[in-house]
């Protein structure tokens with residue numbers, strides 16, 4: 001039917017990791033954005049790092065990223081394998097493992113560390129995780145920092161029709177199931193497992209930027225070319241329907257959200273609207289206004 005065709009999202013493209021680097025000494029990542037110049041197409045998301053999967057030898061000195069600041073956005077860490085410990089200057093701390101999510105709101109500023117969990121590091125193991133940065137609108141960039149530990153058990157897991165697989169709602173909603181994450185702007189974040197030869201049809205809000213990251217397997221969207229491991233499928237914000245076909249057993253991260261139509265000024269761990277605000281952020285950090293780890 002014509003109406004269905006008009007509401008189907010179109011594909012902008014399929015992207016490979018634009019850079020590969022270590023974050024600290026514990027997170028070997030492939031970056032999908034901003035390295036692919038997709039700011040407008042993926043807003044409100046700012047950064048996607050895919051860490052591992054990589055095996056780490058046992059050590060008494062947990063690897064990771066030591067004390068560093070953030071201001072102006074949120075960091076979302078999704079763990080697939082391994083254990084990641086977080087501690088910040090607002091007094092929040094947590095450890096997350098497979099299926100869990102840390103949703104850290106830096107907003108006006110925090111200082112934190114992200115390390116392999118101590119006991120896990122002693123035994124060694126495979127780490128596989130994602131870090132996704134979610135922008136905050138100007139009106140919320142200087143609000144109070146926050147932290148949400150979202151455990152596997154808190155995340156609704158929906159068995160898909162026809163034994164197609166399983167969809168976990170981290171944020172937003174799917175078929176009336178609401179995700180636990182509190183977000184500042186409308187966001188849908190789904191952890192999706194699809195079996196080879198099966199499909200799922202998503203109806204995402206009209207106007208939401210939508211991209212699908214392939215952690216494992218081979219998938220296509222609305223009849224597109226196939227995307228494989230570590231590739232990102234980016235759709236138009238216009239349209240609603242997204243049909244995902246799995247050509248192998250696949251694990252995907254579906255990211256959608258209402259675009260934040262404001263200027264983006266970045267400098268390392270700070271993302272603001274103007275260069276002056278970035279300089280202020282650097283000064284405030286130097287002056288200790290974002291706090292310290294105790």
Ligand code: MN
Pocket residue numbers: 068070075112114
């Ligand atoms: Mn960080």
